[in-house]
Amino acid sequence: MAKKKVGGETIRLETSSYKGVRDFYPKEMFIEKYIFDKMRRTAENFGYVEYSASILEPAELYRAKTGEEIVNEQTYTFKDRGDRDVTLRPEMTPTVARMIAAKRRELSFPLRWYSIPNLFRYEQPQRGRLREHFQLNVDMFGLTSERADIEIVSLAYQLLKNFGATDDDFEIQVSDRRLLNYFWDSIALPASKRTKVTKILDKKNKMSKEVFEAAVEAEAGKKSKKIIEAMDSGRSFMEAIKGDGSDPAGDEITRNLVSIIDGLSKLNVTNVVFTPTLVRGLDYYSGFVFEIFDKNSENSRSLFGGGRYDNLLEIFDVDPIPAVGFGAGDVTIADFLETHKLLPTFQSPTHIYLAVMDSQFDFADIVAEKIRDQGVSVAVDYTEKSIGDRIKKAATEAIPFFAVIGKAEFEQRLVKIKNLETRIEKSFQINEAGLKEITKLIIDSISIKTE
Amino acid sequence: MAKKKVGGETIRLETSSYKGVRDFYPKEMFIEKYIFDKMRRTAENFGYVEYSASILEPAELYRAKTGEEIVNEQTYTFKDRGDRDVTLRPEMTPTVARMIAAKRRELSFPLRWYSIPNLFRYEQPQRGRLREHFQLNVDMFGLTSERADIEIVSLAYQLLKNFGATDDDFEIQVSDRRLLNYFWDSIALPASKRTKVTKILDKKNKMSKEVFEAAVEAEAGKKSKKIIEAMDSGRSFMEAIKGDGSDPAGDEITRNLVSIIDGLSKLNVTNVVFTPTLVRGLDYYSGFVFEIFDKNSENSRSLFGGGRYDNLLEIFDVDPIPAVGFGAGDVTIADFLETHKLLPTFQSPTHIYLAVMDSQFDFADIVAEKIRDQGVSVAVDYTEKSIGDRIKKAATEAIPFFAVIGKAEFEQRLVKIKNLETRIEKSFQINEAGLKEITKLIIDSISIKTE
Numbered sequence: 001m002a003k004k005k006v007g008g009e010t011i012r013l014e015t016s017s018y019k020g021v022r023d024f025y026p027k028e029m030f031i032e033k034y035i036f037d038k039m040r041r042t043a044e045n046f047g048y049v050e051y052s053a054s055i056l057e058p059a060e061l062y063r064a065k066t067g068e069e070i071v072n073e074q075t076y077t078f079k080d081r082g083d084r085d086v087t088l089r090p091e092m093t094p095t096v097a098r099m100i101a102a103k104r105r106e107l108s109f110p111l112r113w114y115s116i117p118n119l120f121r122y123e124q125p126q127r128g129r130l131r132e133h134f135q136l137n138v139d140m141f142g143l144t145s146e147r148a149d150i151e152i153v154s155l156a157y158q159l160l161k162n163f164g165a166t167d168d169d170f171e172i173q174v175s176d177r178r179l180l181n182y183f184w185d186s187i188a189l190p191a192s193k194r195t196k197v198t199k200i201l202d203k204k205n206k207m208s209k210e211v212f213e214a215a216v217e218a219e220a221g222k223k224s225k226k227i228i229e230a231m232d233s234g235r236s237f238m239e240a241i242k243g244d245g246s247d248p249a250g251d252e253i254t255r256n257l258v259s260i261i262d263g264l265s266k267l268n269v270t271n272v273v274f275t276p277t278l279v280r281g282l283d284y285y286s287g288f289v290f291e292i293f294d295k296n297s298e299n300s301r302s303l304f305g306g307g308r309y310d311n312l313l314e315i316f317d318v319d320p321i322p323a324v325g326f327g328a329g330d331v332t333i334a335d336f337l338e339t340h341k342l343l344p345t346f347q348s349p350t351h352i353y354l355a356v357m358d359s360q361f362d363f364a365d366i367v368a369e370k371i372r373d374q375g376v377s378v379a380v381d382y383t384e385k386s387i388g389d390r391i392k393k394a395a396t397e398a399i400p401f402f403a404v405i406g407k408a409e410f411e412q413r414l415v416k417i418k419n420l421e422t423r424i425e426k427s428f429q430i431n432e433a434g435l436k437e438i439t440k441l442i443i444d445s446i447s448i449k450t451e
Numbered sequence: 452m453a454k455k456k457v458g459g460e461t462i463r464l465e466t467s468s469y470k471g472v473r474d475f476y477p478k479e480m481f482i483e484k485y486i487f488d489k490m491r492r493t494a495e496n497f498g499y500v501e502y503s504a505s506i507l508e509p510a511e512l513y514r515a516k517t518g519e520e521i522v523n524e525q526t527y528t529f530k531d532r533g534d535r536d537v538t539l540r541p542e543m544t545p546t547v548a549r550m551i552a553a554k555r556r557e558l559s560f561p562l563r564w565y566s567i568p569n570l571f572r573y574e575q576p577q578r579g580r581l582r583e584h585f586q587l588n589v590d591m592f593g594l595t596s597e598r599a600d601i602e603i604v605s606l607a608y609q610l611l612k613n614f615g616a617t618d619d620d621f622e623i624q625v626s627d628r629r630l631l632n633y634f635w636d637s638i639a640l641p642a643s644k645r646t647k648v649t650k651i652l653d654k655k656n657k658m659s660k661e662v663f664e665a666a667v668e669a670e671a672g673k674k675s676k677k678i679i680e681a682m683d684s685g686r687s688f689m690e691a692i693k694g695d696g697s698d699p700a701g702d703e704i705t706r707n708l709v710s711i712i713d714g715l716s717k718l719n720v721t722n723v724v725f726t727p728t729l730v731r732g733l734d735y736y737s738g739f740v741f742e743i744f745d746k747n748s749e750n751s752r753s754l755f756g757g758g759r760y761d762n763l764l765e766i767f768d769v770d771p772i773p774a775v776g777f778g779a780g781d782v783t784i785a786d787f788l789e790t791h792k793l794l795p796t797f798q799s800p801t802h803i804y805l806a807v808m809d810s811q812f813d814f815a816d817i818v819a820e821k822i823r824d825q826g827v828s829v830a831v832d833y834t835e836k837s838i839g840d841r842i843k844k845a846a847t848e849a850i851p852f853f854a855v856i857g858k859a860e861f862e863q864r865l866v867k868i869k870n871l872e873t874r875i876e877k878s879f880q881i882n883e884a885g886l887k888e889i890t891k892l893i894i895d896s897i898s899i900k901t902e
Contacts, residue, residue, distance in 0.1 A: 013511060013767055015553035018537060021505035023550050026564070029501050044800040045823045047830020049848075050480050054472030054583050055506065055569075060464060076537075078529035081573050086469060086527075099474050102466035108844055112830060113477070118506075122532050132505050147812055147833040154820075266813050267820055316464055349495040361598055362717050369605075369718055372496045379498020379563060382598040393559055397500075 020123075020131030030346050032134075035330050035337075036116055039136040042159045043114035046151065048138060051113050053095045055120070059085035061094045061315075074121045088120035092137045092327070093284070094315070100141060101316035109142025109321065128331055139325030141312070146256050148324045149288045149308060150263035156292060156306070156326050157269045163333070164342040170303065172264075173275035174290045176257050177307070180276070187226045193219055201231065201277040231277055253287075260288060284309040288324065296339050303336055304328035346398050351442045352417065353394035355381045357406030364405040367415055367430055374439040378403075395420055400445060419445065471574075471582030481797050483585075486781050486788075487567055490587040493610045494565040497602065499589060502564050504546045506571070510536035512545045512766075525572045539571035543588045543778070544735070545766070551592060552767035560593025560772065579782055590776030592763070597707050599775045600739045600759060601714035607743060607757070607777050608720045614784070615793040621754065623715075624726035625741045627708050628758070631727070638677050644670055652682065652728040682728055704738075711739060735760040739775065747790050754787055755779035797849050802893045803868065804845035806832045808857030815856040818866055818881055825890040829854075846871055851896060870896065 017023045024032055040050070059077050076088040089095055092115060100107065115137045125131060138155060140148045153172060160170055180201075184194050200215045207215070217224040257274070264272050280289045291305030306326025313321050337343045352371065356364040361382060368378040379399065381390050387404070394402045403417045417438065418425040426441075428434040468474045475483055491501070510528050527539040540546055543566060551558065566588045576582060589606060591599045604623060611621055631652075635645050651666045658666070668675040708725070715723050731740045742756030757777025764772050788794045803822065807815040812833060819829040830850065832841050838855070845853045854868045868889065869876040877892075879885040 014509060015549050015767055017505060017549075018507045018509055019533075019535070021507050023505075023553075024503040025550065025554065026500040026502050029503055032503070033501065045826070045828050047801040047804075047828055049477040049800060050484065051477050052475040052480055052483070054468060054474075056469045056472050056571075056583065058465065058469055073532075076529075076531065078527075080527065081524075082470075084470070098466050098468075099476065102474075103476065108847055110834070120507075132507065143833060145833050147816075147831075150816070151831070154816075158823075263813065263816070267816055316466060349500060350498040353498075362714065365598075365601070365605075365714070365718055372609075375496070377496050377498055380598075380602070382594060382596050383561070396559055 018131075020125035022130065022132070027346050031334060031343060032330065034344050035333055036134070038162050039114075039116055039159065039328070042155060042162050043136070043138050045158070046112070046155045048112040048114040048155075051096070051099065051115050052117065053089075053099065053115075055088050055118060057087050057089050057095060057098075059087045061098060062087055062090070074123055076120050076122055089117065090119055090121050092117045092119065092135065093309075093312075096137070096139065097312050097315065100321065101313050101318055104313070104318065104321070110148070111139075111141040113141065114138045128335055130331055134330040136328045136330075137325065138306075138327075139323055141321050141323045143324075144310070144322045146260050146263065146288075148322075149260050150267070152306065152324050152326060153260070153264055153272075153290055154267050154269050156290070156304070156328070157264075157271075159328065160292070160303075160336075163337060165336075165340060167271045169295055169340055170271065171293045171295050172269070172272045172290055173278050173293060174257065174261065174272055174288070175275055175278040176253050176288050177279070177285050178253050178287060179257070180279070182253065183230065183276070187223055189220060189223050189227075197227065198279055202279040204231065204277045257288065280305055280307060284311060286310045290326070294336055294339065298339075303332055348397050348399045350377045350379045350397070350399045351446075352376065352378045352401040352403050353381060353390070353397070353399045354378050354403040354405060354415075355387060355390045357387075357404060358410075360405050360407060360410045363410045367405055370430065370435055371415075371438055374435055376439055376442050391420070401442070417441065469582075471576035473581065473583070478797050482785060482794060483781065485795050486784055487585070489613050490565075490567055490610065490779070493606060493613050494587070494589050496609070497563070497606045499563040499565040499606075502547070502550065502566050503568065504540075504550065504566075506539050506569060508538050508540050508546060508549075510538040512549060513538055513541070525574055527571050527573055540568065541570055541572050543568045543570065543586065544760075544763075547588070547590065548763050548766065551772065552764050552769055555764070555769065555772070561599070562592040563590075564592065565589045579786055581782055585781040587779045587781075588776065589757075589778075590774055592772050592774045594775075595761070595773045597711050597714065597739070599773075600711050601718070603757065603775050603777060604711070604715055604723075604741055605718050605720050607741070607755070607779070608715075608722075610779065611743070611754075611787075614788060616787075616791060618722045620746055620791055621722065622744045622746050623720070623723045623741055624729050624744060624756075625708065625712065625723055625739070626726055626729040627704050627739050628730070628736050629704050629738060630708070631730070633704065634681065634727070638674055640671060640674055640678075648678065649730055653730040655682065655728045708739065731756055731758060735762060737761045741777070745787055745790065749790075754783055799848050799850045801828045801830045801848070801850045802897075803827060803829045803852040803854050804832060804841070804848070804850045805829050805854040805856060805866075806838060806841045808838075808855060809861075811856050811858060811861045814861045818856055821881065821886055822866075822889055825886055827890055827893050842871070852893070868892065 022028070062075060075090050078086060080086050096113065096115070100111070116134055117137065118132055118134050120132050122131060123129065138152065140152060153174070157172065180198060189197065196219050197216065200212070200219065204212055213224070213228055216227055220227055261272055261274065278289055278291055280291060285307040287308040287310065289305065289307035292303045294301055294303050304326060306324070308322070308324040310322040311320055312323045313319065334343070354364060354368055364380055368380050371378050381393070383390070391402055400420060401417050402420050403415050405415055409415055413430045414427045414434070415430060416425055416427050428438050473479070513526060526541050529537060531537050547564065547566070567585055568588065569583055569585050571583050573582060574580065589603065591603060604625070608623065631649060640648065647670050648667065651663070651670065655663050664675070664679055667678055671678055712723055712725065729740055729742055731742060736758045738759040738761065740756065740758030743754045745752055745754050755777060757775070759773070759775040761773040762771055763774045764770065785794070805815060805819055815831055819831050822829050832844070834841070842853055851871060852868050853871050854866050856866055860866055864881045865878045865885070866881060867876060867878050879889050
């Protein structure tokens with residue numbers, strides 16, 4: 001913390017960031033880029049294309065969604081200098097709905113779209129919850145087929161696999177929002193009780209068995225036994241609502257869910273568990289839902305999830321477009337990777353640290369330029385520090401190669417390059433053949449590292 | 452524009468974005484990613500590492516900079532729900548200064564850092580000026596040597612070259628902030644006149660010769676002839692302030708500037724012009740400055756620029772750290788690329804569009820998964836549209852290959868893949884050898900495209 005005199009008054013100028021947001025120094029940025037890169041590659045591998053939008057949205061966009069006059073208390077909403085109400089987007093779905101509504105006649109459905117927006121929520125910062133975080137949003141728009149649901153779940157599965165996770169590290173819980181309603185009908189639970197009981201079910205994992213059962217009983221009275229039994233076993237819950245063909249709509253929902261689980265299993269996605277209590281908070285889910293849980297015993301919790309929301313464009317009063325997708329946050333993913341020891345070690349984007357000796361600056365710059373032209377990254381050290389100090393700096397910054405240009409190198413038109421890990425040093429002529437050898441040296445070392 | 456009934460009242464819910472910001476649909480995002488990618492590659496090629504920070508900053512950070520109680524009228528500043536003043540960053544320099552001040556004891560200087568932040572200014576949107584734009588910020592911290600200035604300018608030069616520009620497309624104007632003061636001293640211009648005359652010089656390019664000369668005369672009276680003469684010729688201006696050794700400090704500044712121009716010329720950066728009128732708006736520049744101009748005759752204007760600002764950490768009341776850098780905006784770069792016909796045509800990140808026939812969904816998904824495992828992107832079309840319509844959709848989305856999986860392919864365990872450009876079609880077995888052939892087909896076609 002520093003002090004600064006302004007207008008005769010001493011104010012304290014903090015060097016810390018705004019509360020609840022992050023500074024990304026190069027080492028943190030490396031992790032963030034690693035996470036984004038895996039997100040991008042996974043989404044694109046499945047044929048998704050990236051879109052984006054500004055963090056600034058008209059506040060109406062969020063008012064409209066809930067149908068309330070007051071914007072959610074957790075948003076950053078303010079008036080701009082032109083007296084317009086502006087919100088820093090708290091989630092991406094209203095934005096993508098707006099973009100699709102605007103061009104729905106030009107766009108050719110189904111669309112496979114992804115984005116990695118930053119999102120803002122005004123809340124007390126805590127582990128895993130910050131005021132700003134980034135979130136991979138992956139959505140397929142315009143396809144009602146369960147093939148879309150299967151694809152979205154297998155993409156989410158593949159994302160974690162691409163981070164190095166194994167099937168044992170996580171569990172995919174699946175359900176369908178509509179199933180609960182059929183179950184309430186089947187046990188004739190009064191409409192007035194349904195919302196409250198559903199909320200209890202949503203929090204089942206956060207309570208002890210006893211507390212859960214007492215809470216259900218307090219709300220549902222005599223019906224509570226049936227509810228508790230059904231929740232304990234996904235299978236019997238399914239039996240309770242399908243089976244006799246008396247309700248074709250209920251059968252259809254069950255068939256749909258079974259078909260999603262089967263499709264995933266054929267793709268070897270088998271860490272899937274039918275979880276009737278799965279509700280997920282957001283209002284707009286209309287059918288299939290899923291949520292991925294970390295199975296680490298010390299840190300069992302939800303990683304991310306998604307589902308089907310077929311009423312996407314409702315707020316714009318245009319024809320609905322079916323959609324299924326998920327959102328996965330960077331903070332949660334990073335925590336997961338840390339827990340399972342899957343975070344990569346920092347690697348500099350710089351390949352060669354080139355130390356100039358004997359004031360051979362001009363020659364060093366020319367050599368650096370020639371090496372850079374081959375696509376190899378070179379940082380030139382123009383200081384007059386000792387070679388030992390400079391090697392130390394290169395090592396601290398995790399730069400794999402160290403080179404020297406001095407009087408001898410200038411006279412012989414060559415550059416000495418040392419692999420800081422193997423300690424092997426070699427001289428290269430500054431000509432076409434020599435430059436090609438340098439490039440090969442670097443490429444070989446990088447491909448070994450990434451294998 | 453759509454209408455929505457909320458609370459009995461009909462409101463109109465716009466599908467357009469907030470004024471002055473952009474929606475990036477996949478095709479615009481492709482251009483934006485292309486620009487960011489070139490920025491990243493160029494900066495990393497010179498040994499720079501990426502950092503980042505939140506767009507939210509304490510408003511004090513900007514008040515401190517100008518020493519005024521009122522934050523600049525063009526910023527987005529508001530109170531959060533905890534009554535803290537927050538600003539959406541209008542530029543990155545105060546943020547990076549804050550980050551460096553916070554960790555200056557741990558960081559090992561010199562630092563080569565870059566970032567591509569989005570920046571916000573509340574102003575009337577117009578061509579090339581939006582309320583939100585992205586800006587590549589490249590800075591070297593901790594080196595006073597002119598080698599740092601040379602490197603920064605040659606990196607800026609290389610950035611434009613990497614976008615495909617030629618030396619004739621742009622011009623690099625250079626000067627030193629301190630030179631003007633020496634010139635004012637040499638012609639004994641009263642201190643009271645200097646700021647106003649400097650402002651006129653800064654706008655020289657935006658006026659006719661007559662208007663410029665009249666403006667200088669109105670301010671500088673008898674001294675105006677000397678000023679106009681000196682400005683007309685960089686060389687005579689240099690002569691006016693160096694030369695006789697009577698002022699070693701003035702000589703040193705001149706020598707420094709000449710040495711930067713010489714160093715650039717040795718690296719074949721020769722489209723450099725000494726421009727004594729170059730001032731650049733920002734307060735914090737303390738020495739060498741440069742600005743790059745588009746030489747297109749119909750659109751001659753500043754693209755971007757930078758310079759040396761050695762008082763960076765002043766606002767935190769800690770020891771100063773010398774710095775040199777520049778900021779290049781995405782909107783200006785995109786306009787430049789458009790003017791010079793250097794924008795790339797859209798290419799999908801998806802390699803293969805796979806159409807499912809005869810309800811062979813499970814087999815198609817398995818084949819897609821096997822191909823994806825090779826790093827090849829596959830979008831599966833689960834619709835029941837005609838093959839013609841599906842080929843059309845693949846072509847619209849600029850996906851280079853089209854594949855079919857139907858009953859015949861399932862029975863023979865193969866996939867037919869067609870190059871939509873050459874119209875050449877080939878069948879591949881779904882086994883290890885066949886998958887390798889598919890990967891080769893895709894890689895070969897991509898490397899041809901990018902060559």
